[in-house]
Amino acid sequence: AQTVTQSQPEMSVQEAETVTLSCTYDTSESDYYLFWYKQPPSRQMILVIRQEAYKQQNATENRFSVNFQKAAKSFSLKISDSQLGDAAMYFCAYKLGNTPLVFGKGTRLSVIA
């Protein structure tokens, strides 16, 4: 079974600084999808960024970018120019085709003013 590991239960970052959240996963497949979701206190899951494994180019969405290392099975999220609104739980997730998303345990990000 596929597993997703987030080794940082909690992280903090100064406002306007950059922070990187780590994620590794285990799979024997070659074509899959990886995601980062944000869960603020409202608990609504918000898609931050997605990466198709067949694409070598790292995905970027405004201040959010990923470092996708397929051979190492690593998928880290970089948040630049951190804002107070970025404070939330962040979940890394893996998806194979139409099977359900598999989530990591999450990283709680605090942003310090």
Add this chain to the structure above:
Amino acid sequence: GAVVSQHPSWVICKSGTSVKIECRSLDFQATTMFWYRQFPKQSLMLMATSNEGSKATYEQGVEKDKFLINHASLTLSTLTVTSAHPEDSSFYICSARDGGRLKSYEQYFGPGTRLTVT
């Protein structure tokens, strides 16, 4: 587009009673619905997957007779917690997939339902 709603957002019920949670896709056809459970400060755990018109597939350890899932239409899935007990208190999140979309692998999440059993 791709909006998923859940109702109710918060429900309190007495031990031994049943409670139904509805999940609706508002602007697309949800060919597949996923139900997750989330305990405080924990991750989302998949409970079951249901395809429209078919019986749900439950994850190991999830009691199918306790958590009844119905996906009778392409826009509505329901989760009924039968004979609820305090240990069933949790946050339940539904997620839907539109098999007709170009990126049919995408899952869209509802806002969740907080269940408290007293």
